[in-house]
Amino acid sequence: MNIPKITKILEVKNEVKDIKTITFNHPEGVDPGQFFMIWIPGVDEIPMSVSYIDKDVKGITFRKVGDATSALYKLKKEDRIGIRGPYGNGFELQGNHILFVGGGTGVATLAPAVEYVVKNKSSATVIIGAKTKNELFFEDRLEKCGVTILISTDDGSKGFKGSATDLAQDILKKENFDSVLTCGPEVMMKILLDSTTIPFQASLERYMKCAIGLCGQCCIGEGLRVCIDGPIFDGKTLKNIQDFGVYRRDSAGRKVRF
Amino acid sequence: MLPLADISTNIGSLPLKNPTMLASGIMDEDAGSMKRIIKCGAGAIVTKSIGLQPREGYPNPTLIELEYGILNAMGLPNPGIDEFGEEILQLKKSKTPIIGSIYGANAKEFIELGQKMEDYGVSAIELNLSCPHAKRYGLEVGSDPKLIQIITSSVKVNVKIPVFVKLSPNATNISEIAKAAESGNADAIVAINSVKAMKIDLDLKRPILSNKIGGYSGRAIKPIGVRCVYEIAEHVDIPIIGVGGILSGEDAIEYMMAGASAIQIGAGVYYRELDIFKKIKKEIEQWMDKHSYKKISDIVGVAHL
Structure with a gap:
């Protein structure tokens, strides 16, 4: 039932400054790309993509940006949170050679998908983009999977100097991939979509309230609900959505340009 | 075999191709969502409730x-209302x-909102006098028959399109309130509207909704809705639109027998x-077809013995 189930935080891990991972017991299955609604009692309830998928334990990884994530950031092992979900469609993980492009905390959403494709004997190249090298995380984790990792930083402090999109465009010219999967700032994902013709999937983020397809808060395009019809959308669908990379809606339903 | 029954209906002067309407608050805050619901076959769409100023609503959990x-x-x-014009x-x-x-909080606000909606080109206006969980609005305005009459008649004299009044089961005497709306010339x-309710989490020992109290909808409230429509039908002559827990055609028929000429669907979308x-x-x-009814109006109110 779609009601928060109270659970104790199993572990809290600092990834880098302002970014933490929280794990909790959740024996039910979750697909890469799906999300939970995380209730921080007395504060808010927010959507969070799954970043760790283990048999009984699942995790989320987030950056301290607003009231809810700041409150979540302060929580410790054994503190109680409410979980409902998983929600959404998850990635379609097909193809023998996949390019992943993660910008900022977007890599948290992609990591379980990368692990999944490697387990299923496909190969992957992962681009991790960040503003600066101190904000890079999950590099070690993904290296352990045996995928090719390419780093981009806006300031050039590590790897390619420039955006993850620029780096992706370079790689796409040199190498043939079956598909591109991306999660990160929407403007970045839009540029990536416009620059490729191979199968494309992007994970979108919108302000959410019900997460079960009723309230309409997270709708884009012609009534596509990010909570149910997404959060993963393919390139063909996104090309017909005028919102994509242009605007989102705030909690009052007003358009806010990216 | 093609159906023999004609399911078109009328809410006063407003004709509907079919009696299923989208209830306010479900997938109706932007044009794209409403277009999708239209494609899903709704006979009419009721928009999200709109006020004079933008409003963020409560923090989650909200549902x-x-x-x-x-x-x-x-x-x-x-x-x-100003930004919503673009959607309409x-x-x-x-x-x-x-x-x-x-x-709105008073007749003046309702008039301004009604006139703007009319300018945007809507076919009718629904006055939300029944939201169970917003201070100064909704039910707080809508449990006073005198106020209902004043607000309804004020909007009526200032717009040409039909005006519907949405009522709450939380008011003590819904038929008295309905009569007040009728005397204010409601169409x-x-x-x-939803029924005031609460859910407490036992582990945390606190209500789950951030507003503590919310409105209950869905299957559980259908008998309450049917009773309200039945009572209202005994006291007023204007059409009634039934809403509350309608998940099937038979639920809709039950509301029609109680006196509804059309019905709205909200939680049913889930x-x-x-x-x-x-x-x-x-x-x-x-x-x-099975019961040899040829038109909706033959069913409306048949349960009144």
Whole structure:
């Protein structure tokens, strides 16, 4: 039932400054790309993509940006949170050679998908983009999977100097991939979509309230609900959505340009 | 075999191709969502309730599922009447009637909102006098018959399009309130809004909704809605639109027998997906064919003995 189930935080891990991972017991299955609604009692309830998928334990990884994530950031092992979900469609993980492009905390959403494709004997190249090298995380984790990792930083402090999109465009010219999967700032994902013709999937983020397809808060395009019809959308669908990379809606339903 | 039954209906002067309407608050805050619901077969769309100023609504949790229904306290989030115009204008070509839901704290606010909605081109206005969880608005205005009459008549003299009044089952005497709306020249009554309710989490020992109290909808409230429509039908002569827990064609027929000329669907979108409108239309036709009813008006109010 779609009601928060109270659970104790199993572990809290600092990834880098302002970014933490929280794990909790959740024996039910979750697909890469799906999300939970995380209730921080007395504060808010927010959507969070799954970043760790283990048999009984699942995790989320987030950056301290607003009231809810700041409150979540302060929580410790054994503190109680409410979980409902998983929600959404998850990635379609097909193809023998996949390019992943993660910008900022977007890599948290992609990591379980990368692990999944490697387990299923496909190969992957992962681009991790960040503003600066101190904000890079999950590099070690993904290296352990045996995928090719390419780093981009806006300031050039590590790897390619420039955006993850620029780096992706370079790689796409040199190498043939079956598909591109991306999660990160929407403007970045839009540029990536416009620059490729191979199968494309992007994970979108919108302000959410019900997460079960009723309230309409997270709708884009012609009534596509990010909570149910997404959060993963393919390139063909996104090309017909005028919102994509242009605007989102705030909690009052007003358009806010990216 | 083609259905024999004609499921078109009229709410006073407003004709509907079929009696299934989208209830206010579900997938109706932007033009794209409303277009999708129209494609799913709804006979009319009622918009999100819109006020004069943008309003963010309450923090989450704002909606949870319970055993027999949905509990919500969104807190009337909306972009405000000025920004909402852009959404309505995008629906100008729609052949499906769009009904603008509005909420205000007093008659003056309702008049301004009603006039703006009319300018945007909506087919009718629904006065939200029944939201159970917003301070100064909704039910707080809508439990006083005198105030209902004043607000309804004030809006009526200032717009040309039909005015519907949506009522709450939380008021002690819903038929008295309906009579007040009728005497204010309302064109139809919409009943019921959600029922005030609460859910407490035992582990945390606190209400789950951030607003603590919310409005209960879905299966559990259908008998309350049917009773309200029945009582209202005994006291007023204007059309009634039934809403509350309608998940199937038979639920719709039950409301019609109680006195409803059309029905609205809200939580049903969750239980039976977006194409619930098509499904219920088909179920109404099948029921009517099976029971040899040729038109909706033959069913309306038959349960009044």
